[in-house]
Amino acid sequence: MDFFRNFAQNFHPSLSEDTFKQMLAFLSIRHFPKNYELVSLDEKPTYFYVVKKGIIRSYNISSKGKEHTKTIYTPTMTSGNLGALIKNEPSKLIYECLTDCEVLQCNYEKLYELSLKNHEVSIFHYKVLQSVYIREESKILELQMLNATQRYKKLQKQLPGIDNLINQYHIASYLNITPVQLSRIRKNLIY
Structure with a gap:
């Protein structure tokens, strides 16, 4: 153990x-x-x-x-x-x-x-x-103080490769956004 x-x-x-x-x-x-x-x-x-x-x-x-x-x-x-x-x-x-x-x-x-x-x-x-x-408490503060793009970037930093590990709708739900919003954020970060 x-x-x-x-x-x-x-x-x-x-x-x-x-x-x-x-x-x-x-x-x-x-x-x-x-x-x-x-x-x-x-x-x-x-x-x-x-x-x-x-x-x-x-x-x-x-x-x-x-x-x-x-x-x-x-x-x-x-x-x-x-x-x-x-x-x-x-x-x-x-x-x-x-x-x-x-x-x-x-x-x-x-x-x-x-x-x-x-x-x-x-x-x-x-x-x-x-x-x-x-x-x-940190999660609650993030929802209040960070916008969706900032929360997503923070999640990516905390969990590298998260996009390839779990479904996108789980990530969107965790970030308190819709899958469509997450798709837009991801598209904007690529360009």
Whole structure:
């Protein structure tokens, strides 16, 4: 589990070997195919995930049936409906693999229970939650402060080759624009 060790040490560099072993007890590496739903709408989630390989998205569906991509998750990012996990309630988001994915699957309740008993796990848990909050706040600010072209260029910089990895309508939805707008932006950037 070198992948998890590296991930954990990014958040808590002094995590002890004993604590690391305790956390390994409720972690597993899983493989999921493209289009697999890690969490379905109105399902009570049990796990959160750390993406090792592949791309996952979270999205909801409007009353008119339109999909709205909230977040795109790439390697080393945590994924899973944290709000539903914390509140122990059904998910209002769908989590879908956009490519074949390899993830580290973690039972959230067991991690939380261990964090109540183990200060190191509590610090790790807190730091992961901090990073999720900062990531989500940054996305909200981008939508408010950057125009669509700027958001697209930023996405391309963060995820080189994204245009060849996932469908354009997923990118457009994530950027909060239509596929036609994305096509125009791409055309303008080429010329």
